[in-house]
Amino acid sequence: MGRVLCIANQKGGVGKTTTAVNLAVTMAKAGAQILLVDLDPQCNATTGLGQEPTKSHPLVDSAPVRQGVCKTGTTRLDLLPGTRSFRDVETLTRDDQQQADRVREHLARGFTAYDFVLIDCPPSLGQLTKTALASSTEVLMPIQCEYFAMEGLAQMIEVIRQVIEQKTRWLEFGGIVLTMYDHTLELTREVDQEVREFFGEIVYQTVIPRDVAVAEAPSHGKSVIDYAPRARGARAYTELCMEVLQRD
Numbered sequence: 001m002g003r004v005l006c007i008a009n010q011k012g013g014v015g016k017t018t019t020a021v022n023l024a025v026t027m028a029k030a031g032a033q034i035l036l037v038d039l040d041p042q043c044n045a046t047t048g049l050g051q052e053p054t055k056s057h058p059l060v061d062s063a064p065v066r067q068g069v070c071k072t073g074t075t076r077l078d079l080l081p082g083t084r085s086f087r088d089v090e091t092l093t094r095d096d097q098q099q100a101d102r103v104r105e106h107l108a109r110g111f112t113a114y115d116f117v118l119i120d121c122p123p124s125l126g127q128l129t130k131t132a133l134a135s136s137t138e139v140l141m142p143i144q145c146e147y148f149a150m151e152g153l154a155q156m157i158e159v160i161r162q163v164i165e166q167k168t169r170w171l172e173f174g175g176i177v178l179t180m181y182d183h184t185l186e187l188t189r190e191v192d193q194e195v196r197e198f199f200g201e202i203v204y205q206t207v208i209p210r211d212v213a214v215a216e217a218p219s220h221g222k223s224v225i226d227y228a229p230r231a232r233g234a235r236a237y238t239e240l241c242m243e244v245l246q247r248d
């Protein structure tokens, strides 16, 4: 099995989905076989790639993951779409260890055909995020350059630590990426310094600038790389992709 990246941060709006979609597309363009798993009931990764959420989720019905996977507009990039079905979301988020283990094993069986799997997590520390962490080999945490950037991260780190301590798992704290970066703002520079002092070299050198093209791309069902290849955000995600690939 290849690397499984869990894109997680319990805060909403920090750039998880944007990072998941754009990294998935850049990695596929770089030649890797990629599966993007949309685990957020909001299904933003699914619609952001111009796909439809599923009515019934393969993870709930115990159908093989490959049956639920669809092709995307990008060669080598497959998507396991999210679901908004109330029944499915309720089942997947239930705080039930057996159910969580079943979903995790089920996911893992579907991962073997890919070089990289990226999991877009919901903005919570609930069961879905825990299951995603337990299914992954590394956590990739986007941090938005804003005043409360580090707030609440202690809980997130504690949950990650608990998964890492279960010796049967392969999870590592893979990396941190600073998003919505505006180098003209004093605040951005302060957050950058604070995050790098706290987390050290797991913080990626590449930062993702605040760029309107990045925000517009999903409404066209595209990654920023396809929507505006020359935009700063597109270049940044391509650079981040190279850094992620090099860290192997």
Ligand SMILES: Nc1ncnc2c1ncn2[C@@H]1O[C@H](COP(=O)(O)OP(=O)(O)O)[C@@H](O)[C@H]1O
Pocket (backbone or CB within 6 Å): 011, 012, 013, 014, 015, 016, 017, 018, 019, 044, 123, 179, 180, 181, 208, 209, 210, 211, 212, 214, 215, 216, 233
């Ligand atoms: N680099 C960026 N520049 C401008 N807007 C961005 C950038 N990254 C994300 N956004 C926008 O910010 C919002 C939240 O991003 P999103 O990836 O959905 O966060 P999350 O998945 O963590 O909730 C979205 O509207 C998205 O388009």
Ligand SMILES: [Mg+2]
Pocket (backbone or CB within 6 Å): 016, 017, 018, 040, 044, 121, 122
């Ligand atoms: Mg999201």
